[in-house]
Amino acid sequence: MQPFLQAMNFRHACKKFDPQQKIAEADFQQILEFGRLSPSSFGMEHWRFVVVQTPELREKLREQCWNQPQITDSSHVMVILAKSAAVEPGSTYVKQLFGRRGLPVEAEQAYLERYAAHNASEIAPYMNTFAWASKQCYIALANMMTGAASLGIDSCPIEGFSKAGVEEVLGVDTAQYGVAVVVAFGYRAGEQTSRLRQPLAELVEYR
Ligand SMILES: Cc1cc2nc3c(=O)[nH]c(=O)nc-3n(C[C@H](O)[C@H](O)[C@H](O)COP(=O)(O)O)c2cc1C
Incomplete structure (x- = not known):
């Protein structure tokens, strides 16, 4: 098997x-x-x-x-x-974890914005951060x-x-x-x- x-x-x-x-x-x-x-x-x-x-x-x-x-x-x-708290959009932790990818500044900023937008439209309306x-x-x-x-x-x-x-x-x-x-x-x-x-x-x- x-x-x-x-x-x-x-x-x-x-x-x-x-x-x-x-x-x-x-x-x-x-x-x-x-x-x-x-x-x-x-x-x-x-x-x-x-x-x-x-x-x-x-x-x-x-x-x-x-x-x-x-x-x-x-x-x-x-x-x-x-x-x-750490995974809330805008947190230092979120910035650190995106930061470790070593992306150009604009690309990192785009990720942070996508993260916040996804949280606002697809997570927050349905569940709290703990559940996610x-x-x-x-x-x-x-x-x-x-x-x-x-x-x-x-x-x-x-x-x-x-x-x-x-x-x-x-x-x-x-x-x-x-x-x-x-x-x-x-x-x-x-x-x-x-x-x-x-x-x-x-x-x-x-x-
Ligand atoms: C998230 C989760 C929580 C569970 N909680 C308990 C529990 O508190 N006590 C327990 O004996 N089994 C618990 N189970 C085991 C399930 O009852 C078990 O996985 C299911 O009946 C299928 O059986 P199997 O895992 O032996 O294939 C849990 C399973 C999952 C996935």
Whole structure:
């Protein structure tokens, strides 16, 4: 089977991790790299990856995550924060990230204007900046999970949490960031649930 398909088939939302099995540091760094290399709208890299390691913090985090055991039993837990203030049009961060492209001044200015115009007409009317940034974070999430699967590492994406609660536990500066999603990585303990998916015919249309 093709390696990518193999990884897609291996990945599932792992409900039960083996608490004894830890991910090797080199493998975890590789997973972080999959996140770092992910694409994002306008290349704004809307994410910050917070790896929660201490047992005390994990316990507190679990309380805010519907008491889900993956939070304490997995090898590594990551809270993905979405940048909000930083990616607003006109911010220093936006200027820096366009600036690193090394474009001529006029071209950079055109990008900044396009960014602001796109935000005004296509983002702001439909969602706030946090929601837009969170969409980008989910791309990194998916790449890290499938990438982890390619290394034989299991994961569970977690949206079952209190956003305010997780932010409080981690002391997140909510003027700058919001919690987009949580993800646990580790190794499965025993059999996993079978995969449920609708057939392609239900999902695809051609025009
Ligand atoms: C964004 C997101 C949030 C999720 N949140 C949770 C969660 O809080 N707890 C959980 O056990 N599973 C969670 N899941 C797992 C889904 O229930 C699971 O992906 C879906 O049922 C399909 O199963 P599979 O991933 O094993 O193929 C989440 C999945 C996604 C994509």
